[in-house]
Amino acid sequence: MVQFDDTYDDEKLSELRRAEEEHLMRELAASYGYQYIYLPGITINPSALTVIDEKVAREAEAVAFERHNKQLNIALHNPNNPAVQALLEQLKKDNWKLTIMICSKASLEHAWLRYQDQRSTIAVTRGVLDIDPTSIANLVKSLRGLEDVTARIEDIRTLNSARRVSETLEAMFAGAISLHASDIHIEPEETGIRMRFRLDGVLHDVIDMQRVIYERLLSRLKLLAGMRLNAHDEAQDGRFTFTIGEQTVEVRASVIPGAAGESMVMRLLDPTVASFSFENLGLNPILRETIEEELKRPNGLIITTGPTGSGKTTALYAFLRKVHTPDVKIITIEDPVEYKLEDIVQTQVGDEYTFASGLRAILRQDPDVIMVGEIRDREVAETALQAAKTGHLVFSTLHTNSAVGAFPRLIDLGADYRSFGSAVNIVLGQRLVRVLCNHCKEAYEASPEEVALIKDTIKDHPHPPQLSDPLILHKPVGCPHCNQTGFMGRQGLFEAVRMDAAVEEAILRDPREHIIAEAAAPQGIPNMTHDGVEKVLAGTTSLPELIRVVDLENRRQHAATPEAGEDDFADHIV
Numbered sequence: 001m002v003q004f005d006d007t008y009d010d011e012k013l014s015e016l017r018r019a020e021e022e023h024l025m026r027e028l029a030a031s032y033g034y035q036y037i038y039l040p041g042i043t044i045n046p047s048a049l050t051v052i053d054e055k056v057a058r059e060a061e062a063v064a065f066e067r068h069n070k071q072l073n074i075a076l077h078n079p080n081n082p083a084v085q086a087l088l089e090q091l092k093k094d095n096w097k098l099t100i101m102i103c104s105k106a107s108l109e110h111a112w113l114r115y116q117d118q119r120s121t122i123a124v125t126r127g128v129l130d131i132d133p134t135s136i137a138n139l140v141k142s143l144r145g146l147e148d149v150t151a152r153i154e155d156i157r158t159l160n161s162a163r164r165v166s167e168t169l170e171a172m173f174a175g176a177i178s179l180h181a182s183d184i185h186i187e188p189e190e191t192g193i194r195m196r197f198r199l200d201g202v203l204h205d206v207i208d209m210q211r212v213i214y215e216r217l218l219s220r221l222k223l224l225a226g227m228r229l230n231a232h233d234e235a236q237d238g239r240f241t242f243t244i245g246e247q248t249v250e251v252r253a254s255v256i257p258g259a260a261g262e263s264m265v266m267r268l269l270d271p272t273v274a275s276f277s278f279e280n281l282g283l284n285p286i287l288r289e290t291i292e293e294e295l296k297r298p299n300g301l302i303i304t305t306g307p308t309g310s311g312k313t314t315a316l317y318a319f320l321r322k323v324h325t326p327d328v329k330i331i332t333i334e335d336p337v338e339y340k341l342e343d344i345v346q347t348q349v350g351d352e353y354t355f356a357s358g359l360r361a362i363l364r365q366d367p368d369v370i371m372v373g374e375i376r377d378r379e380v381a382e383t384a385l386q387a388a389k390t391g392h393l394v395f396s397t398l399h400t401n402s403a404v405g406a407f408p409r410l411i412d413l414g415a416d417y418r419s420f421g422s423a424v425n426i427v428l429g430q431r432l433v434r435v436l437c438n439h440c441k442e443a444y445e446a447s448p449e450e451v452a453l454i455k456d457t458i459k460d461h462p463h464p465p466q467l468s469d470p471l472i473l474h475k476p477v478g479c480p481h482c483n484q485t486g487f488m489g490r491q492g493l494f495e496a497v498r499m500d501a502a503v504e505e506a507i508l509r510d511p512r513e514h515i516i517a518e519a520a521a522p523q524g525i526p527n528m529t530h531d532g533v534e535k536v537l538a539g540t541t542s543l544p545e546l547i548r549v550v551d552l553e554n555r556r557q558h559a560a561t562p563e564a565g566e567d568d569f570a571d572h573i574v
């Protein structure tokens with residue numbers, strides 16, 4: 001007797017129905033002459049969503065999901081619905097330029113859920129959080145340095161104000177924005193609560209907070225970020241946005257439990273990253289030319305490597321902007337989408353939409369260029385390599401310490417190394433160094449030890465730079481322009497390995513890092529240590545800063561004994 005598992009069949013059946021509905025919508029869209037869209041997997045832009053009231057949206061069976069200035073992308077289910085016709089008329093009257101797409105009812109239900117987040121955010125900002133955008137805007141203008149922020153929060157501490165917690169929050173956010181901090185850290189310790197800002201990659205103390213303020217501050221931030229308030233012993237993630245004038249600041253927050261209380265880190269997403277241009281990356285001339293050539297090729301895999309916070313994504317975004325023209329279709333899959341790129345379809349991984357399944361879905365959308373946030377497993381590696389071989393230009397990142405390290409890493413993940421030669425175009429390695437403040441940096445004569453270290457480092461430079469005698473270097477001083485840190489902004493140090501016959505042969509023969517590096521040497525591309533020394537000689541950064549980021553001593557020893565401690569590098573990199 002044949003037995004059926006009913007639950008299994010029900011699941012299959014509803015999955016089939018969902019697939020059928022999507023299929024039907026795709027055909028309907030074509031017959032109406034509109035583009036079809038599948039909304040799960042697409043980031044719904046909150047400022048687009050709220051253009052249409054939830055009640056109106058539900059009646060019209062429509063949703064606004066993407067917006068740029070007065071350009072609005074709307075997905076709708078039934079163009080013949082009278083309510084939607086009225087809605088579209090009204091939007092046109094309000095000067096919206098509309099792009100209309102067709103989607104399934106299930107897509108709409110998914111997107112409408114986002115109204116809930118919106119409701120809670122508004123309730124929180126207006127009611128519980130009580131942050132005043134005008135006072136933040138005024139504070140941003142008045143807080144000029146770290147001391148100003150510290151002094152302002154000190155002041156609040158001594159004020160007998162009912163708004164003490166709100167004012168501390170305002171001063172914290174205003175200070176972070178004014179100083180271009182990338183992260184705010186709140187760390188409880190036995191002796192006190194530290195608040196620190198990360199400026200140009202380095203943490204700076206702001207203030208020691210009172211525990212009573214910390215506890216109330218943390219509760220409000222958790223509420224704002226949509227975290228559970230009564231959970232104190234688990235890690236939680238969340239995000240929220242706040243607005244200052246024209247600028248919307250997106251914040252990703254996370255808490256972890258600790259002995260003295262929960263630590264919170266908030267990353268402020270800098271919208272200027274998305275507009276970072278290829279020309280501003282600080283590539284040396286050889287590498288700039290090399291990458292420009294690679295970006296002109298119609299297919300192949302381009303990988304950037306480096307530890308977390310080394311600017312891999314910024315570089316990829318700059319490459320995407322460089323290849324972006326109206327006749328090129330670009331789709332990204334990211335975890336999460338941090339920055340919105342104009343006119344590029346960006347999707348975000350979720351429970352069912354993984355890098356692997358997402359990448360397969362993207363390939364069915366007939367893109368020219370694909371960006372995959374990170375290659376983390378065999379499936380993604382194989383799919384990316386396959387896509388690169390079948391006419392797509394594919395960008396991705398790998399978590400390795402050097403450009404050559406990408407090949408053994410891909411092999412570790414289980415990718416077929418025989419396909420590297422035809423699929424991979426170029427691998428880049430990068431780090432970020434702080435740039436000396438132009439207003440206060442000071443020239444000095446290098447010590448004999450510094451001269452020796454530099455000479456030793458450029459010994460194997462493919463085109464060694466001339467050293468002046470005496471050798472003049474620069475060091476940080478500190479002034480009001482740079483918050484007394486001596487540095488302003490960061491720049492990348494780069495290296496690269498192109499795929500050529502020699503590199504391919506090395507990968508097939510013995511894919512260890514030093515063997516591949518040897519095979520790539522005739523390409524004449526400086527490595528990131530060489531690049532760093534050149535930036536020190538040019539006065540862009542200081543020698544101690546270079547050593548902080550790329551351990552010169554260790555790197556040389558490493559080159560001498562390549563088998564030992566391949567992974568030690570990451571420990572030396574901040």
Ligand SMILES: [Zn+2]
Pocket residue numbers: 437438439440441477478479480481482483484486487
């Ligand atoms: Zn300065």
